[in-house]
Amino acid sequence: xxxxxxxxxxxxxxxxxxxxxxxxxxxxxxxxxxxxxxxxxxxxxxxxxxxxxxxxxxxxxxxxxxxxxxxxxxxxxxxxxxxxxxxxxxxxxxxxxxxxxxxxxxxxxxxxxxxxxxxxxxxxxxxxxxxxxxxxxxxxxxxxxxxxxxxxxxxxxxxxxxxxxxxxxxxxxxxxxxxxxxxxxxxxxxxxxxxxxxxxxxxxxxxxxxxxxxxxxxxxxxxxxxxxxxxxxxxxxxxxxxxxxxxxxxxxxxxxxxxxxxxxxxxxxxxxxxxxxxxxxxxxxxxxxxxxxxxxxxxxxxxxxxxxxxxxxxxxxxxxxxxxxxxxxxxxxxxxxxxxxxxxxxxxxxxxxxxxxxxxxxxxxxxxxxxxx
Numbered sequence: 001x002x003x004x005x006x007x008x009x010x011x012x013x014x015x016x017x018x019x020x021x022x023x024x025x026x027x028x029x030x031x032x033x034x035x036x037x038x039x040x041x042x043x044x045x046x047x048x049x050x051x052x053x054x055x056x057x058x059x060x061x062x063x064x065x066x067x068x069x070x071x072x073x074x075x076x077x078x079x080x081x082x083x084x085x086x087x088x089x090x091x092x093x094x095x096x097x098x099x100x101x102x103x104x105x106x107x108x109x110x111x112x113x114x115x116x117x118x119x120x121x122x123x124x125x126x127x128x129x130x131x132x133x134x135x136x137x138x139x140x141x142x143x144x145x146x147x148x149x150x151x152x153x154x155x156x157x158x159x160x161x162x163x164x165x166x167x168x169x170x171x172x173x174x175x176x177x178x179x180x181x182x183x184x185x186x187x188x189x190x191x192x193x194x195x196x197x198x199x200x201x202x203x204x205x206x207x208x209x210x211x212x213x214x215x216x217x218x219x220x221x222x223x224x225x226x227x228x229x230x231x232x233x234x235x236x237x238x239x240x241x242x243x244x245x246x247x248x249x250x251x252x253x254x255x256x257x258x259x260x261x262x263x264x265x266x267x268x269x270x271x272x273x274x275x276x277x278x279x280x281x282x283x284x285x286x287x288x289x290x291x292x293x294x295x296x297x298x299x300x301x302x303x304x305x306x307x308x309x310x311x312x313x314x315x316x317x318x319x320x321x322x323x324x325x326x327x328x329x330x331x332x333x334x335x336x337x338x339x340x341x342x343x344x345x346x347x348x349x350x351x352x353x354x355x356x357x358x359x360x361x362x363x364x365x366x367x368x369x370x371x372x373x
Contacts, residue, residue: 018355019189021055022085024108025065025075026127027099029091033122033172034067036179037089043198044186045355046362049369052190054355058083060104068093076354079107087117089170090124096145097126097292105131112168119170121178128171129153138166142174143214147285148292151303162212173214180208190373197371230255231265238278242285245305248274283319286312290324291331297324 021041023034041053059065062078077083088111092099108131112118120128125141126149128134135155140163150158163172163181165188172181183195184207199207233255237246251274252259266274286304289295295303301312301324316324362368 018051019053019086020084021053021087021089022058022083023055024058024079024088024090024104024124025073026090026092026096026104026124027065028068028095029065029093029099029124030122030174031067031069031071032175033093033178034091036176037091037121037182039202040179040182040186040195040198041355042358043201044190044194045359046365047194047197047201047367047369047371048373049359050373051355051359052373056085056354058088060101079104083111084114085111085116087119087170089119089121090127092120092122092124092126092145094123096123097148100127100130108133117168117170119172119181121172121181122174125149125171128169129156134169134171137169138164138171139169140164140171140173140177140214144174144288145292147288151289151295152293160213161210162208162214163210165210177208177214179204180212183207184210194371194373197367201367228269230257230261231269234262234265234274235277235281238281242282243303243305245278245282279315279319282306283316286316286324287320287327290328297328300324 023037025034038055041055044052056077057073057075058077058079059075060079062075062081064072064074066072088108090108105127108118108128112133118128118133120126120141123142123145125134125139126145129139129149129152134153136157138157138159138161139149140159140161141149143160146158146160149156161173162177163184164170165181165185170181170185172178179202183198186195186198187207195207234251237251237254246254248259248262252262255262262274266272266277270277272280282304286300289300289303290297293300297312298309301309304312306312306315313324316322316327320327322330
């Protein structure tokens with residue numbers, strides 16, 4: 001199967017071939033990302049009146065998987081079942097560093113070797129990186145997981161984009177970004193008319209582009225004017241220089257305002273000094289690494305710009321309320337994942353009913369068959 005590239009050209013698939021998509025559900029996956037991936041597939045079939053896509057839910061053992069909102073889904077199969085997918089997408093969510101197993105990673109490696117395109121939504125890319133499937137690839141992942149993935153898997157080309165389509169790997173950040181990724185993929189397979197019609201059906205203002213960036217929480221200020229713009233510029237400089245913090249005078253020169261102006265902006269809009277906010281960013285990064293990586297406390301203190309480990313520990317305890325060591329003990333209460341096991345070869349057979357059932361139910365809809373393929 002030929003998969004998406006970074007060009008805008010239509011990628012030729014086998015004529016009228018149904019693209020089989022499997023979703024591997026990890027514990028505490030986010031429902032919104034999964035729904036944002038499946039619904040475009042369903043609507044593509046409805047609008048074209050053809051089974052362009054089929055889909056199936058997969059878990060490690062075939063048992064139900066609980067999402068981050070507490071709802072449980074019953075999968076169609078386990079990873080032990082004989083399968084043959086064109087695309088496999090890992091649905092991740094909260095607590096990703098403890099939500100996957102080496103057995104799942106081994107299965108993904110096997111599927112990639114069989115020629116399947118491998119993807120991840122929300123934090124699902126973390127499992128792909130663990131399996132070595134993103135080495136040398138562009139990767140998009142939810143911003144909350146980005147720091148840990150960058151530090152733990154340096155061979156992965158992490159970015160802050162909404163989604164990435166890089167050869168036979170497709171990854172997206174959280175929430176509805178998965179829909180934009182799937183619609184972009186469809187445009188490369190079938191041309192732009194179909195995804196544009198799907199976007200209209202889902203009341204989407206536009207299909208966001210692969211180059212669109214995630215919005216980080218610390219940049220979302222409900223203020224306007226040049227002052228707010230300068231404030232965002234300063235914060236972006238801080239975010240990009242956590243390992244080697246920049247002095248306030250130097251920050252002021254970079255954004256072409258005075259030191260005093262920066263101090264006033266921070267007190268007015270954030271109710272704190274620039275140095276305190278900078279420290280907060282560094283401690284937030286440290287907390288993510290303590291919870292989501294195997295880096296030592298010494299390494300984390302250096303990666304977050306602290307002059308020494310004791311200084312880091314004092315600051316962390318003062319502002320977070322616990323020591324870095326206690327933070328890690330609470331977060332890592334489970335055993336580390338085992339090494340990847342070897343898998344056995346199997347002949348591919350698969351049965352999926354969801355797509356056909358949904359297509360049958362859509363016959364009475366006014367939009368049924370409204371897009372000719």
